Amino acid sequence: MSQSFRHPEILEIARRDGLVTVEGLAAHFGVTLQTIRRDLSDLADAGRLERVHGGAVLPSGTTNIGYEERRALNTDAKSAIARACAKRIPGDMSIFLNIGTSTEAVARELLHHEHLMVVTNNMNVANILVANPSCEVVVTGGHLRRADGGLIGNLATETIRKFKFDLAVIGCSAMDDDGDILDFDIQEVSVSQSILAQSRRTFLVADHSKFKRSAPARIASLSDVDAFFTDRPLSADLTASCEAWGTEVVIA
Structure with missing residues (x-):
């Protein structure tokens, strides 16, 4: 055939x-x-x-694929993106890492960084960073989403609002052609928007598979982040938009 x-x-x-x-x-x-x-x-x-x-x-259009499947997807690209991102993160700063397999990859690259305070709503990130004795780990609390270890809901949002982070590193489930950053869970979107509001700088980490996906809930735009770490070039139109917005695009 x-x-x-x-x-x-x-x-x-x-x-x-x-x-x-x-x-x-x-x-x-x-x-x-x-x-x-x-x-x-x-x-x-x-x-x-x-x-x-x-x-x-x-x-996916309205529901995400399973966590274990996402974890196994594009692992080499995620590792390269995480390394590139971690190189831009100095010690002695406060960071937020949100839910996602890409942010978990970043956490693994931070195991040898010194004097970090990492706040997270991702139980997997907390379990990774507990191995770094020089890293203070704060978990937001909230409703535990057993499927992926994410903490969402009002308690997570209220905890985030008590901080002002030097840097947030966030992931996403999908990205539109116009640079809109998308997700599936509206509660997670609310948490992500609080993270952006409480951070001085924001890095987005997402591999090329997110360019081909759709999701129903909008988090923000690439114009709202300082740097986007990915593994393949963006379209010519989106590249031009990022230049106009002042969003740095880093190809790992």
Whole structure:
């Protein structure tokens, strides 16, 4: 079966099952694993699927993909982005790290930074940074979202408003062509907006997969952040907009 015939059926299976696996599709079509990986990469490049560890899922519109799948998505890119971001973070400062696998990657890169105060609504970030004896960790409290260890709701927002951070490092679930930063959970969006309001500077960390996704809730615009750390160049129009806004774009 040619590639042009496999692609529609792969998409149909993804719509039916929510997730397709490389091994399952190879067995279904009677082709090699390498052939299916190429098919999934082509569909991901076209924005029809999102690659996850061992397979792919449909791009999300109103609900996010699972936390473990997100954690396995674009791990090398997230690590490179996190390293580039952490290099811009000196010691002796207060930082907020929000919910997300990209901010967790940043936390891992901060394990050897000295004299940091890190406030977070991400239990995973707190568990990572507890290994740095020179880092004071403050957890906001709030309603625990068991799916990803995020803390959201009024208590989280009230805690954030008690601080003025030197820097916030935030992630997002999606980004529009006009530079709007998007997420799925309106409660998380409210927390993220409070973080922006209480921070002197803001860094956004997001890999290229976020350029191809959509989500219903708006956090802010790229014009509201000081630097955007990512792994691939933006479109010409969005690059020009960032230059006009004074938003630095760092390609890791």
